[in-house]
Amino acid sequence: MHIFLLKLFTPFFSLLFQEPAQGRMALVWERAQHPDLSKFLIIGALLFIIGVAGVLTRRNIIVIFMSIELILNAANLNFLAMSRYLQETGSVNAVAGQIFAVFVIVVAAAEAAIGLGIVIALYRNKETIWVDEIDILKW
């Protein structure tokens, strides 16, 4: 079992500690001074996961909507980071990511308007904003 776990996590360790011990912190510091595309993608992934966790754990339907906004925003960050990277490689489709991000923002605005309309209608009928109490579609 231990051997298996060791094998499973070897890639993580090797990523973190590629250099011998004395150069470890220096390498991390050197990489942190020059953030690249992967750092932006990691920030996007973290924001996305925080949004997913919010959707899965909160009971307040308005906070769930806010978490969905976080998820869409993380997707936008990824689009723009990749767009910048493609600009550096001289790709012809370099601004496609920015154009797509405009549409993501449009969809987010429409989704927020409709969702909050539903929240108001629900609150008027059920007097609650807790998602576990809104079960009128259950058979």
Add this chain to the structure above:
Amino acid sequence: MILSGWEAVFFWVFSIAAIFAALLTVMARNTIHSALFLISSLVSVAALFIILQAEFLAGVQILVYVGGVMVLFLFVIMLVNVGEEERGQEEIFNRSRQVTTSVIFCGLLVAGLIYALNVGYDGLQKRDAATIAKTSADRQTADQNLNASATGASKITKGTEWVGNGLYRFGSLPFEVASVLLLVAIIGSVMLARTLKQEAAVDDVAPDVLEKQAIDDPELLEMKATE
């Protein structure tokens, strides 16, 4: 794309601010606090957009999200009553088993994503290193030739021009579809948020439903009689 100097400093400041504000959005007890933390997260991400040289999108993010969507959120929060939540009488998270499961799942997803991103980015870098080195010289000369701004302190980038060009050249059909979507959203939210009284005023509700509701609200029947 490798940032250095002040760009790197601002990258770390704004990304850490964005992540902490996002965490507090999810964890705040008061919904108003959640909304305000979400606003600061969105502003930090807009700053990241500027670091990514997407100035137009940064402006749109602040105008649409912070100026429009978040104000809508704040209005709705103030319309619905969340007094119990603020006083700490209601549990804000789901049952603990659900929370544990989802947090474990999210942790695994984070670990997997970071690992995959690191490995994938190394491969991408190896593939594109030659192209980036070749185009970076061209980009530097192109940046030198940009027009100076009115004060002369900075240069006017072409980013917004590219986005506009691309939007109307390659994205004109989605653009029109998006405008129809917004129209549908406006009409839909107006329809959803109407009260029964407003529905009765335009004679849009079945008579028996109206009579049933009139037990609580006699005004509804009067409204019917006057019509």
